[in-house]
Amino acid sequence: MNTIHYLTDPTLRDLFLPGVITGLAIAIMCAGLSVLVVLKRLAFVGQGISHAAFGGAGVVATLGWMSAAGAVSLGAFGIVFGFCLFAALAIGWLSLKGKTEADTAIGIVLVASMALGAILLTRAAHLHGSSRGVSWESFLFGSMDGISWTDAALGWGSAGIVLFSLWFFRRPMVFWAFDPVVARAMGVREPVMSLVLMTLLALATVTAMKLAGVVLATAMLVLPGACALLFSRRWSVVLWLALLIALAGVVGGLVLGFEADWPTGPSIVVVLAAVFAAGRVYSFLQSRRAASSPTPAALQ
Amino acid sequence: MPDPAVQFQHVTFAYPGAAQALADVTLDVATGACLGVLGPNGGGKSTLLKLALGLLNPTRGVVRVLGHSPREAAARGLIGYVPQRSGAEQAFPLSVRQVVEMGPALRLSPWRTLTQGDHQAVDAALAAVGATSIASKHVGSLSGGQFQRVQIARALASRPKLLLLDEPTVGIDVAGQQQFADLLNRLRHDFGITVMVVSHDIRTVASGCDRIACLSRTLHSHVAPEGLTPGVLAEVFRHDVAAIFGDLHVDAHSAEACTGHHHAPATPVQISIPSKPTQGASPP
Known part of the structure; x- marks a missing residue:
């Protein structure tokens, strides 16, 4: 058993x-957010934010902080988080103000960040040489190798901030997510809710990027919620299911990665996608069963 | 005499780059009254409500709601609102009861839970709109009319002093409109709430409200329902009223003329609702 070893x-x-x-920590943090991301249709926003991290990673690599640990890793985290937050706020501002369609805004931010990251990572390889560990694959798909205890502490700190914020803002946040028109009319401040949610998404994305990479970080913010919503229509059940599915995805993906010697990020996403596929089958069978069962009127 | 619940004083509003939506509107809504605002599409009715909610600011003039600015009144939880088009995402995994509980829960600090009084208010609101039996249903499984009632219940459960309803009977059949008119009467008598209903549906406001304002960019009249005249309605809707409301019984009376601000046609009208709905008709 490789995992035990x-x-x-x-x-x-x-x-x-x-x-x-x-x-x-990533599983716990992303589970709560993923339900809101799916219900508010923010999956593409998550893509935009996570790809913005690529630009931040380029800056970190240019500074030569890429493979350092400890306090320097904290600085790198801050820079990448700053990029993600900027992207999130830019997307939110452009779409809230109606200046640009949301999907156009996300597309622009996404490709601009990717382009910046590609240029800076190439420059960093020239500046610092390949010894500074500038690996495109690890940015794109994540890696277990570079994760330090400092990263673990940052991950749990981020999870604490995300969970506390979700709990603290749960009532106006859920009201706003469910019915933004009436929420505004009843005094919920939409810009505040949008800022809080975008900041939490940026924080979760940066943390998830370590393990799942830029491309796959969004999966952690979408799949647990999407899966849970296939199995239940009760709010509390959906939240608990999302948590269990996220944990199962991370643990299952890590075990799969260890046993099959696969990269961890894609392994986690494969497990979560398999749960989603199972959920779709379950949902299909449920609807078939409901359609074939006699209606109350037919029983009379 | 108590202060009016809502005051519009010489209010003018124009959307950016557009013509004036409202021009010099002065209107008071008495505390405890039910005001129906009638007018054609694009006549400024919804804009009037958005000004009362503080979602828009007047270009000129002043709006006061329960002695506060509209935004302050909204922030204090004094206003309940049911919009014309629900922007609600009904795929949310929420029951009807959870949606109604959102109203009172919004005013609680994060550390507090709903009180017994809040639960009683939720029960009363569900009962008032006839939604007690569907309280445990998933909100996504409701019809449009049922969801409309749930929205009203959510507004009521937060115990507002003022309830603003924007086109509440759109998509509801005649039977449902009559039930809604009855609900408006109950809101005033049982809950003591001041109500403003915006509609282009003359049946709802004529039978459920005690005052009617006819609005088409400017305020054409502000009268009791029996004071409505074909002349005022034709002026507001810019059409032959009989052609629009052919199923209404518009009977001329020799009662005193309408006391509208701009028009005083000679023959006030009495508006009666078509006969009671047949049994089995679907609720709103």
């Missing part, structure tokens, strides 16, 4: 355990 061998444990601990 990875987590018990003293050398490998120090290498991989921070990644496992961080993965659990």
